[in-house]
Amino acid sequence: MNKIAKILLITIALFTISSGANAATLIKIVAAENFYGNVAKTIGGPQVTVTSILSNPNQDPHLFEADVETAKAVSTADIAIYSGADYDPWMLKLLKASPNSERTTIDAAALTGHKPGDNPHIWYDPKTIPAVAKALTADLSTKDSANAELYHQRLEAFLASLHPLTELIAKLKTSYAGTPVTATEPVFGYMAKALGLDMRNQGFQIAIMNNTAPSAKDVAAFENDLRNKTVKVLFYNSQVTDHTTTTMLNLAKENGIPVVGVTETEPANEDYVTWMTDQLDALNQALGSAEK
Ligand SMILES: [Zn+2]
Known part of the structure; x- marks a missing residue:
C-alpha cells in the first residue's frame, strides 16, 4: 500500500x-x-x-x-x-x-x-x-x-x-366572523373559533370522530343545513370518512355549497405555516365566492 x-x-x-x-x-x-x-x-x-x-x-x-x-x-x-x-x-x-x-x-x-x-x-x-x-x-x-x-x-x-399566518387569521376574522359553517368532523374546530365562524352540527362531528353513527336527529339537522343553504361552507376531513360523510359531501355539492378539504395530518413536503395557509386560502376563496 x-x-x-x-x-x-x-x-x-x-x-x-x-x-x-x-x-x-x-x-x-x-x-x-x-x-x-x-x-x-x-x-x-x-x-x-x-x-x-x-x-x-x-x-x-x-x-x-x-x-x-x-x-x-x-x-x-x-x-x-x-x-x-x-x-x-x-x-x-x-x-x-x-x-x-x-x-x-x-x-x-x-x-x-x-x-x-x-x-x-x-x-x-x-x-x-x-x-x-x-x-x-x-x-x-x-x-x-x-x-x-x-x-x-x-x-x-x-x-x-408564524406572523403572516396570524395576520391572515385576523383578516379572515374581520371579513367572515359570524358566518354559519359546518364540518363532517371537528378537526378544524379551533381554527373556526379563532376565525369567529358559527360552527354548526357539532354533535354529528363528534360521532364521526369517535367512529360511531350520528343520531337520526343530527343527520337530519345536517341535511337541512345543506338543503336550505344555511351554511356557507362544508369543511370535509378527508382522513376521517364513512358513508354518512360521503352523503353530506354529495349533498353539499348538489346544493352548490363550497367544500373546503381539511386534514388531521400535515401533508408531505409542507410545513405548518404553508399547510394552514393553504386551508385558509381555500376557505377565503369559498366564502368569497359564496358572497357573490
Ligand atoms: Zn379528528
Missing part, C-alpha cells in the same frame, strides 16, 4: 469514528404527530434526529394502533412530544411501558390548557404550535446547553415565520 492510500484510509477511519460519535450524541426526538415533528426539526436542526409516528395523510389517526417499531422509537427517545387530551392515548401507554428518568415529555394539551373531553385537535388552535416550540427550545437548551443560543435563534426565526 502506498503512502497516499494509507493516509486516505486513516482519514476515512477517523471520519467514521468522529461521525459515529456525533450520531451517538444527537438528541433523539419522537413526535406522535408529524406537525410536532416538523417543528422539532426546525428548532433542533442538525443537532437532533426526529421520528414522527402519525404522518400518513390517508390514515385515520383516531383508529391508530402502535406497533413494535413505534414502541422502540418511544423507548429510545430523549424527548417525546405528543398532543394529549386523548388524541394519542397509545403514546401514554408506550411511555409508561418504557420508564426512563432521562427522557423528557411535552404534552401539548397540558401545555395549552386543553383537557381530555375537549376537542382534541389542538394543533388547529393558533396558540398551540408556538407553545410547543417554546417548550421544546427550553428542553433542548437544558439537554444541550452548549447550543442553547442556537436553539433560541431558531425559535425566534420560527415564531417570526
Whole structure:
C-alpha cells in the first residue's frame, strides 16, 4: 500500500469514528404527530434526529394502533412530544411501558390548557404550535446547553415565520366572523373559533370522530343545513370518512355549497405555516365566492 492510500484510509477511519460519535450524541426526538415533528426539526436542526409516528395523510389517526417499531422509537427517545387530551392515548401507554428518568415529555394539551373531553385537535388552535416550540427550545437548551443560543435563534426565526399566518387569521376574522359553517368532523374546530365562524352540527362531528353513527336527529339537522343553504361552507376531513360523510359531501355539492378539504395530518413536503395557509386560502376563496 502506498503512502497516499494509507493516509486516505486513516482519514476515512477517523471520519467514521468522529461521525459515529456525533450520531451517538444527537438528541433523539419522537413526535406522535408529524406537525410536532416538523417543528422539532426546525428548532433542533442538525443537532437532533426526529421520528414522527402519525404522518400518513390517508390514515385515520383516531383508529391508530402502535406497533413494535413505534414502541422502540418511544423507548429510545430523549424527548417525546405528543398532543394529549386523548388524541394519542397509545403514546401514554408506550411511555409508561418504557420508564426512563432521562427522557423528557411535552404534552401539548397540558401545555395549552386543553383537557381530555375537549376537542382534541389542538394543533388547529393558533396558540398551540408556538407553545410547543417554546417548550421544546427550553428542553433542548437544558439537554444541550452548549447550543442553547442556537436553539433560541431558531425559535425566534420560527415564531417570526408564524406572523403572516396570524395576520391572515385576523383578516379572515374581520371579513367572515359570524358566518354559519359546518364540518363532517371537528378537526378544524379551533381554527373556526379563532376565525369567529358559527360552527354548526357539532354533535354529528363528534360521532364521526369517535367512529360511531350520528343520531337520526343530527343527520337530519345536517341535511337541512345543506338543503336550505344555511351554511356557507362544508369543511370535509378527508382522513376521517364513512358513508354518512360521503352523503353530506354529495349533498353539499348538489346544493352548490363550497367544500373546503381539511386534514388531521400535515401533508408531505409542507410545513405548518404553508399547510394552514393553504386551508385558509381555500376557505377565503369559498366564502368569497359564496358572497357573490
Ligand atoms: Zn379528528
